[in-house]
Amino acid sequence: MLSPAGQRLRQTFRKLPKASPNSPAKMVPRMRIIDELSIRLQNTLICNVRRGIASALPPCCKVDWMCMNIPPESTSKQVSTPQLASEPARATDPEQAAALFQQSVAIMARLRAPGGCPWDREQSFDSIRKYTLEETYEVFDAIERRDWPHLAEELGDLLLQVLFYAEMAANDGHFTIADVLDHLNRKLVRRHPHVFGEEASREAGNQADVDADVEGSSSAVLRNWEEIKAAEKALHAAGAPTAQKLPESRLDLVQRAMPALAEAAKLGAKARKSGFDWPNWRDLLPKLAEETAELEAEAASNDPARKPAVEAELGDLLFTVVNLGRHLGVDAEMALRGCNLRFRERFRAMERASARPLEELSLDELEALWVAAKRKLAEAQL
Numbered sequence: 001m002l003s004p005a006g007q008r009l010r011q012t013f014r015k016l017p018k019a020s021p022n023s024p025a026k027m028v029p030r031m032r033i034i035d036e037l038s039i040r041l042q043n044t045l046i047c048n049v050r051r052g053i054a055s056a057l058p059p060c061c062k063v064d065w066m067c068m069n070i071p072p073e074s075t076s077k078q079v080s081t082p083q084l085a086s087e088p089a090r091a092t093d094p095e096q097a098a099a100l101f102q103q104s105v106a107i108m109a110r111l112r113a114p115g116g117c118p119w120d121r122e123q124s125f126d127s128i129r130k131y132t133l134e135e136t137y138e139v140f141d142a143i144e145r146r147d148w149p150h151l152a153e154e155l156g157d158l159l160l161q162v163l164f165y166a167e168m169a170a171n172d173g174h175f176t177i178a179d180v181l182d183h184l185n186r187k188l189v190r191r192h193p194h195v196f197g198e199e200a201s202r203e204a205g206n207q208a209d210v211d212a213d214v215e216g217s218s219s220a221v222l223r224n225w226e227e228i229k230a231a232e233k234a235l236h237a238a239g240a241p242t243a244q245k246l247p248e249s250r251l252d253l254v255q256r257a258m259p260a261l262a263e264a265a266k267l268g269a270k271a272r273k274s275g276f277d278w279p280n281w282r283d284l285l286p287k288l289a290e291e292t293a294e295l296e297a298e299a300a301s302n303d304p305a306r307k308p309a310v311e312a313e314l315g316d317l318l319f320t321v322v323n324l325g326r327h328l329g330v331d332a333e334m335a336l337r338g339c340n341l342r343f344r345e346r347f348r349a350m351e352r353a354s355a356r357p358l359e360e361l362s363l364d365e366l367e368a369l370w371v372a373a374k375r376k377l378a379e380a381q382l
Contacts, residue, residue: 162177
């Protein structure tokens with residue numbers, strides 16, 4: 001029996017077109033797969049999960065299956081853990097992915113259940129949020145190093161954070177992982193009318209009047225995405241209590257919770273749509289000089305009481321630099337991460353090249369080592 005969320009999702013997918021100009025022969029089986037996958041993902045525990053969990057635990061561990069309320073074992077075949085391969089492309093098996101996902105949900109539920117892991121049972125939203133940020137950056141690191149086997153592991157760790165939050169929310173009676181998936185699936189259908197059709201997009205909640213005929217244009221897709229998203233925000237604001245409604249502003253669409261560098265870039269991009277922006281990147285160079293001079297003037301006072309003013313001026317300078325990157329098509333976060341990596345490599349080269357500890361060297365000697373390390377690494381990349 002599907003949950004209400006699962007029933008809504010199933011009705012949404014039934015509205016999907018049975019053919020597409022891009023893939024008329026593949027749309028019907030693809031939609032059938034999505035329909036079947038959504039059903040499996042709505043059920044948090046499945047009959048054959050017992051064997052999956054047993055294979056994932058050490059032989060010495062015994063599981064109290066009664067506390068998990070899992071139905072008797074079915075006769076369906078066991079799903080084996082996928083192995084990483086070196087092929088250039090691999091197709092995902094929806095049935096296997098659904099079964100493994102449900103296995104992960106069941107394991108998380110067991111860890112949080114009475115008699116489960118004491119550490120997991122003690123955690124709260126506030127206590128594990130720092131790990132979410134750590135796991136996100138570990139995913140970034142694996143991507144930058146092109147360490148694909150490690151990336152698969154790190155993505156699993158990041159998924160664990162989602163499962164953890166959802167299980168804690170379910171324990172508190174807020175929502176379940178099925179609600180998370182329902183929101184995600186409906187959002188993807190809602191914001192892709194050019195793929196799933198306008199009727200399915202409306203059935204999934206789209207109230208924006210957009211042109212689904214994007215003619216292969218990614219810019220048209222992004223424009224529709226923003227309009228649909230804005231309609232969602234407006235609908236949410238209209239239904240919220242008066243005390244929760246935000247002032248009407250284009251910038252309200254930029255989430256305050258995102259990292260500061262990303263927020264600065266998005267604020268600049270949103271302001272640009274109102275015509276409030278520098279015409280081109282060269283016009284930001286005098287602004288950089290202006291902000292630098294203002295920061296220098298505040299910092300030169302050496303007055304501890306002026307620290308808030310110094311912080312404000314440094315913030316203005318950073319905001320300008322981020323928006324210079326936006327005009328140049330450079331993501332400030334990625335640029336800074338690249339800079340951090342280069343600094344690590346150069347500093348490591350300095351340590352290796354020096355016969356003495358770096359703290360025993362003069363500034364001139366350190367500068368000479370830095371220049372040599374920089375030149376050596378640059379030559380190695382040629």
